[in-house]
Structures are given as C-alpha cells and as structure tokens.
Amino acid sequence: MKAMRDVWGEKLVALGEVDQRIVVLDGDLANSTKADKFAAAHPQRFLQMGIAEQNLIGVAAGMAAVGYIPWTSSFTVFFTHRALDSVRVLVAQSHANVKIVGSYSGLLIGAVGKTHLDVQDLAIMRAMPGMTVLAPGDATELLAVMDWATEHEGPVYLRIARDGVPDLFGPDYTFVPGKVHRLREGGDVTLISTGPQTSRTLAAAELLAASGADATVLHVPSLKPLDEDGLRAAVGDTRLVVTVEEHSVIGGVGGLVAEVLTAKGPAPRIERIGLDDTWGESAGNDFLLHKHGLSAEQVAERVSILVKGA
Incomplete structure (x- = not known):
C-alpha cells in the first residue's frame, strides 16, 4: 500500500513528461510532499518558493495567465489558512488555472504538530466560488483525479493524505466530477x-x-x-x-x-x-x-x- 504522497509525486513526474506546460511550485516541503520527485525529473520546471505560500500562489496565478499549468505543493493548512487571501483573490476570483494540492490533510498528521493540522479545509474551499473541491479515496482515484484536473481549465483544490490507504477501486475506474x-x-x-x-x-x-x-x-x-x-x-x-x-x-x-x-x-x-x-x-x-x-x-x-x- 503506497503512500498517497508518493503516488502524487510519481504521477506529477509522469504528467510532466507528456505536457511541457506543467510546472510545480513548492513551499519548502518537497521532501515531505514528495514533489521532490518532480524536482529531480524536471528541474527546469520546479520552483522552490520557500516558506511563503502567499507569494507561491501569486506566482502560480501569474504563470497560469501565460499558459502554464501550475501544480502547487505544501501542507494543507498553509494554503487554506496562511495563503487564503491569495487563493481567494488571485486564483478563485480570477478563475486561474491553478491546481492547489493540500498535502498532509486531515486529522492523521498529528505527529508533525497541532499547528500543521487542518480539519476545516473542505468547508473553507467548498465555500469559495469557482473552486472545484476533490478528495480522492484511494491511489487509483487520485491518479484519475490528477488526469482530470490537468485537463480541466480552472481552479482545483485537491485534498490528499500523507499515508497509504486501502484500495476502493479497480484499474478500470474513471473519475467523473460530481459522481457519487x-x-x-x-x-x-x-x-x-x-x-x-x-x-x-x-x-x-x-x-x-x-x-x-x-x-x-x-x-x-x-x-x-x-x-x-x-x-x-x-x-x-x-x-x-x-x-x-x-x-x-x-x-x-x-x-x-x-x-x-x-x-x-x-x-x-x-x-x-x-x-x-x-x-x-x-x-x-x-x-x-x-x-x-x-x-x-x-x-x-x-x-x-x-x-x-x-
């Protein structure tokens, strides 16, 4: 059972191999989120933005405006709380084609500390006009969601867990937005x-x-x-x-x-x-x-x- 963060990092590498528009912007957490896999494979399209998620989101919105497909990498709480104004004004209100990935989401990251834990993110992002909000249940669904999000024109918030989760779906799974x-x-x-x-x-x-x-x-x-x-x-x-x-x-x-x-x-x-x-x-x-x-x-x-x- 592979950790969802590893699945995400490896899929980013694969997406980057077929689409030169894909870039990854990281908030100094690439070794934790596994965005470092993309950095190793596509160093010219990996931007290390430091501990400054507000600026990270602003740069991502700017890159989207000139045709890139930015995927952002940080812990959930730093996007949904620290950078929320930038997400609201620069991404959601402008309908920027930015993929915001909340890694280390939910309750099960308590070992990294109370301040890093976010259990309000779905409520915050769901209330954001124009924002697509996705929470895949297993690795197969995560891969399908990432394919869909890359093709989708517009803001996407993707909530992923740190660790591995049991399989829910088989290899024939296709993601359909909105489907129950x-x-x-x-x-x-x-x-x-x-x-x-x-x-x-x-x-x-x-x-x-x-x-x-x-x-x-x-x-x-x-x-x-x-x-x-x-x-x-x-x-x-x-x-x-x-x-x-x-x-x-x-x-x-x-x-x-x-x-x-x-x-x-x-x-x-x-x-x-x-x-x-x-x-x-x-x-x-x-x-x-x-x-x-x-x-x-x-x-x-x-x-x-x-x-x-x-």
Missing part, C-alpha cells in the same frame, strides 16, 4: 464518506453486518461540483443517513449532505460523525482516530446504536 459511488448495498442505514475515511467507513459497514445491521456505503470524492440528484437517488428512501469524515462536522461532507437532502421535500434523519467543533492536537494517528470516534470499530458501534433508535 455506491460501494456497498444495505437497507438499514446509508453511510456517506469522502477521502481516505471512506475505507474506514466501509470497514465499519462490514462490522455492522456481522452484528445484524446492513449498511449502504456511498463515497463522495467530488464535494464541488456534486450531482445532487444523484446523491438523493443513491440515498433513496433510507430513513437514517450517517456522514463520516476526517474533518470538522461543520461545513464538510456532513454539511453538504444535509444541504442537499433537505433542499427538496422530506429528508431522512441525518447524523454527522467527525470532529465536533474542536481543534486537533499533536498525537499519533491511532490515538486521534480513537479520540474522535473515527476508527471503523467506533463508527460501527455508534451507528449500531443509531440504527436501533431509528
């Missing part, structure tokens, strides 16, 4: 997740099945755009929907699902599992998953209680 993927069929509850958390949610569904509760599992890699009718159709007449995300319960996939399902007619009961309006902290992955109830076992236990009370 049904990974498991069940009649008692619908579980909806995004990014690497989807694999833990799928594992939770298998644990639920062993205890007698059958869950549908939906994966939403494209938070913006989203096929809203497709999501409503996938949920169908389920009475209980539970969203599960490695993100704040405010404004992420839980907020998105609630918005869509309550927009037209009666809605099912919706419960959100994620970080309950709190900051992350410096700690190991297993500790953080357990603290915030995001392990497969804890998700299964909580959903089981909800199903019994539905």
Whole structure:
C-alpha cells in the first residue's frame, strides 16, 4: 500500500513528461510532499518558493495567465489558512488555472504538530466560488483525479493524505466530477464518506453486518461540483443517513449532505460523525482516530446504536 504522497509525486513526474506546460511550485516541503520527485525529473520546471505560500500562489496565478499549468505543493493548512487571501483573490476570483494540492490533510498528521493540522479545509474551499473541491479515496482515484484536473481549465483544490490507504477501486475506474459511488448495498442505514475515511467507513459497514445491521456505503470524492440528484437517488428512501469524515462536522461532507437532502421535500434523519467543533492536537494517528470516534470499530458501534433508535 503506497503512500498517497508518493503516488502524487510519481504521477506529477509522469504528467510532466507528456505536457511541457506543467510546472510545480513548492513551499519548502518537497521532501515531505514528495514533489521532490518532480524536482529531480524536471528541474527546469520546479520552483522552490520557500516558506511563503502567499507569494507561491501569486506566482502560480501569474504563470497560469501565460499558459502554464501550475501544480502547487505544501501542507494543507498553509494554503487554506496562511495563503487564503491569495487563493481567494488571485486564483478563485480570477478563475486561474491553478491546481492547489493540500498535502498532509486531515486529522492523521498529528505527529508533525497541532499547528500543521487542518480539519476545516473542505468547508473553507467548498465555500469559495469557482473552486472545484476533490478528495480522492484511494491511489487509483487520485491518479484519475490528477488526469482530470490537468485537463480541466480552472481552479482545483485537491485534498490528499500523507499515508497509504486501502484500495476502493479497480484499474478500470474513471473519475467523473460530481459522481457519487455506491460501494456497498444495505437497507438499514446509508453511510456517506469522502477521502481516505471512506475505507474506514466501509470497514465499519462490514462490522455492522456481522452484528445484524446492513449498511449502504456511498463515497463522495467530488464535494464541488456534486450531482445532487444523484446523491438523493443513491440515498433513496433510507430513513437514517450517517456522514463520516476526517474533518470538522461543520461545513464538510456532513454539511453538504444535509444541504442537499433537505433542499427538496422530506429528508431522512441525518447524523454527522467527525470532529465536533474542536481543534486537533499533536498525537499519533491511532490515538486521534480513537479520540474522535473515527476508527471503523467506533463508527460501527455508534451507528449500531443509531440504527436501533431509528
């Protein structure tokens, strides 16, 4: 199981070999994000911008204006917080063809420190007009998303994890923006997740099945755009929907699902599992998953209680 950062770095190299317009701008973190793979393969198109993400985004927007396809490389928090004004004005408002890659995203980077951890990024970027927001669930989907993003004309925010994640899709997978993927069929509850958390949610569904509760599992890699009718159709007449995300319960996939399902007619009961309006902290992955109830076992236990009370 290869780390998502390695998959991203190797795919950048491959994209750069076939398209001379691709450049990579890094915020002094290339050895962590694995953008150093691109630097080694295509040194003339790698720009080391230092610890100055606001300027990095400005340069990327300028390069996009003259025909390049800039991919940016830094930790998520430095784009979505430190450089947010530059993202807003120079990329989103100008519809610049910049690909903003939030590496080291989500909860499971606590070992690098509390200040580097971002669990609000999806809410921030989803509210940005003109911004495409994507959170692939495995390596196969990441590769497909990168192919699509390179061809797409316009701003893209791509959320990727540091570590490896279990496979969700086979080699025939094709990314379709907005599409909702049904990974498991069940009649008692619908579980909806995004990014690497989807694999833990799928594992939770298998644990639920062993205890007698059958869950549908939906994966939403494209938070913006989203096929809203497709999501409503996938949920169908389920009475209980539970969203599960490695993100704040405010404004992420839980907020998105609630918005869509309550927009037209009666809605099912919706419960959100994620970080309950709190900051992350410096700690190991297993500790953080357990603290915030995001392990497969804890998700299964909580959903089981909800199903019994539905």
